[in-house]
Amino acid sequence: MVKMKDVAELAGVSSAAVSRYLNGGYISADKAERIKHAIELTGYVRSSQARALRTGSTKLIGVIVPKINSESVSRITAGIGQVLGRRGYQMLLANTDNAADRELEYLDLFQNHPVDGIVLVATMITDEHRRAIESCRVPIVLIGQHVEGAACVYHDDYEAAFELGRALAGRVDGKIAYIGVTEEDRAAGYDRRRGFEAGLRAAGNPLDAALIRLGSFTLDSGYRAARELLADAPDVSFIACATDTMAAGALRALDEVRGMGEGVRRVSGFGDNAFLRALTGGIPTVHYGYLTSGVEATNMLLNALDGEEGESGLKTLKLGHQLMNV
Amino acid sequence: MVKMKDVAELAGVSSAAVSRYLNGGYISADKAERIKHAIELTGYVRSSQARALRTGSTKLIGVIVPKINSESVSRITAGIGQVLGRRGYQMLLANTDNAADRELEYLDLFQNHPVDGIVLVATMITDEHRRAIESCRVPIVLIGQHVEGAACVYHDDYEAAFELGRALAGRVDGKIAYIGVTEEDRAAGYDRRRGFEAGLRAAGNPLDAALIRLGSFTLDSGYRAARELLADAPDVSFIACATDTMAAGALRALDEVRGMGEGVRRVSGFGDNAFLRALTGGIPTVHYGYLTSGVEATNMLLNALDGEEGESGLKTLKLGHQLMNV
C-alpha cells in the first residue's frame, strides 16, 4: 500500500506538503504539480482510517431504519443515499426490524463509533429514545416523527388523516371501520387515527369505536384484522387503514368475503403505494414525499456538519401531503 | 472521551494489559477484575478508528445495490443486515440507482477505503466489472448473477423461466407475449427470456418473436410496454413479464384495455411480490428466497473473513426456486 511518505519522497517534498496539497493549504504551483504527478504515478489514495483517527471525522452517516424492506422506508433511504453520495459521505445502514431496543442499541453504537451524524427513521419514541437523542454526541435528524427539541423532518399525519376522513365521510355509504397501528408510533398510530376520527366527526359521520382494530404494519396483519372485523361486523362497507400495505391486506379480505370488487370503493390507506395504485385503479390514500423527506433531512444534517455558516441549520421541517383518489 | 490510557491508570496497569484484556490475551485474574471495574466505572469504549488504523480491519462490509427501493433488493438487503448485525459487522450501503458506472465507482471506493469485504447485488456484468471484481483487494460475493471465477449466490433463472414457460404453455389459450428487461442483465434479461422461450417451445407453443418487448424494471415501463403491445397485437391474451413489478404494470394495462378481470389469467412475473399476491389472488410467478440469498452470501463472506479455518469458503451457491400459482 503506497502511503503519503512515498508520494512525498517521489515528489521531493515533505509529507506535510502532500497533506496540504490534498487538503488545500499553502503550496507553491510547481510543488503542487510534482505532487500531482507523483500521486498519479503511484496511484496513491489516502487511508481514510488514518485520516479519521487524526481528524475525528469519518464522513460516515449512520442511518437507522425500522424495516428496510418496506416501500416507504426504502424510498426514504434512497433519498438519503442520493444526498450523501452527492456530498461525499457514505451511509452506515442499521435495520432494526421493528425492534425498538435495537434502535437504542444502534444509537449507542453509532455515537461511540465511527459516524459524523445520524439519521433516524423513527417509529416509536419512548422516553429512553428522547434521552438518547438528547444526549447524542453527534448531530441527529429524525424522519417521520415530530419530537420537541429535536431536528425532525415529518409529515402532518393528523392533518392528512383529518382531510382524508372528512373527504371519505361523504363518499362512503354504510359503515366505516378503521385498522390502525400501535399508538406508540405517534405519527402512524396516534395521529392518523385521531385525525381520521376527527375528520369523520367533522363531516357528521363519527367512527364507531367498536370498529377499530389494530394491525402491525404488515400486509398479513391487515388481512387478519379485516377478516376478524368482517366476521364481527358484517355490515361494514369500508375499511380505512393506517398504511397502504395493510389496506392491501384488508382489500384481499374483502375480496374473499364479499367477492371481487372495485378497491377504490372499499378501502383507504396512507402512503400511495405504487402497486396498490396500479392494481386497484387507486384507492383513497395520502401521498407523502418519502424520497423528499430523506433528501431534506440529509441536507439539513450535512449543512449542520459542514458548518454551512449561519448557525447549525438543524431545525424542524414539516412537509406537505396530497390526498389521492378522493 | 475516555481513552485506554485512562482506564489503565485507573486500574493501575499498563494500556497493553487493557488491550490484552479486551482482546483475550494473557492477563491475570485480579488485573482482569480491576480492568473490568475501571471500564465500567469510566464507561470506556474503544475507538474503532484507532483500532482500524492499527489492525487494518474496520468490521465494515460494503454493500452495493442497484436500487434500494425495490422489493427484491430491499429484502436481500434485510438478509444481509441480519447476518452482519449478528456477527458484529456493520453495513456500508451504496445505492447506484441502476447506473452501472456508479457501481464501478463504489467498487473502487470501497476497496481503497474502509471495508473488509463487499457484497455486490449485481445486475449487469461488463468486462470492466469482471476486471474490477478480479482485482479486488478484499473478498467479494455477488448476489443475483453467476460469474465464472467469482463467489456468487444466485438463482437459476433459466431453469425457473423454463419451468414457468412450460407450465403456462398448456394453461393459456391464445397468444402469449413477453416483456423482458435488458439482456445486459444476464440473469433477469437473458436467462429469463431464453428459459421462458425454451419452456414454451418444449411444450409445443413457441413464443412469437414479434410479441417480445423490453421494459426497464419499473411498473410504469411494464405498463407502457403492455399498452404498446396490446395496440400492436390486439389478439394477445397473456403477458409474461421478467419481473412482478412490470407484471403489475402490464396488468393495469390489460385492465384498462380489456376491462377488469382475474389477474391470474392474464399475466405472469418473477419474484412473488406480496402486493401482487394479495391483490390479484396470485399470478403465476417464481418465488425466490431473496432474504435467504442475502443471508447466505453474507455468511459466506464473513466465513472467509473470519478465517473459519478450512479454506476461504468462498464458492458458488445456487439457490432453489418455486413456481407459484401455476
Added chain:
DNA sequence: TATCATGGTGAAAGCGATTTCAACGACGGG
C-alpha cells in the same frame, strides 16, 4: 536601511489503539 507582512516549507507531535519484545517472579527438575 531596518522592519514587516506574507506565502511556503519541513520536522515533529500527536490521534488511540495493538503488538512485539525483553524481562521478571515463581516454580519444578536436575
Added chain:
DNA sequence: CCCGTCGTTGAAATCGCTTTCACCATGATA
C-alpha cells in the same frame, strides 16, 4: 543451587495521516 519453563507484564514502536510551529525567503513599507 542453578537453570529452563511458564505465565505475565509494561515500555515502546507502529499504523498513516493532519496540524502546529518555527523558520525562511521575498518584496513591500516606513
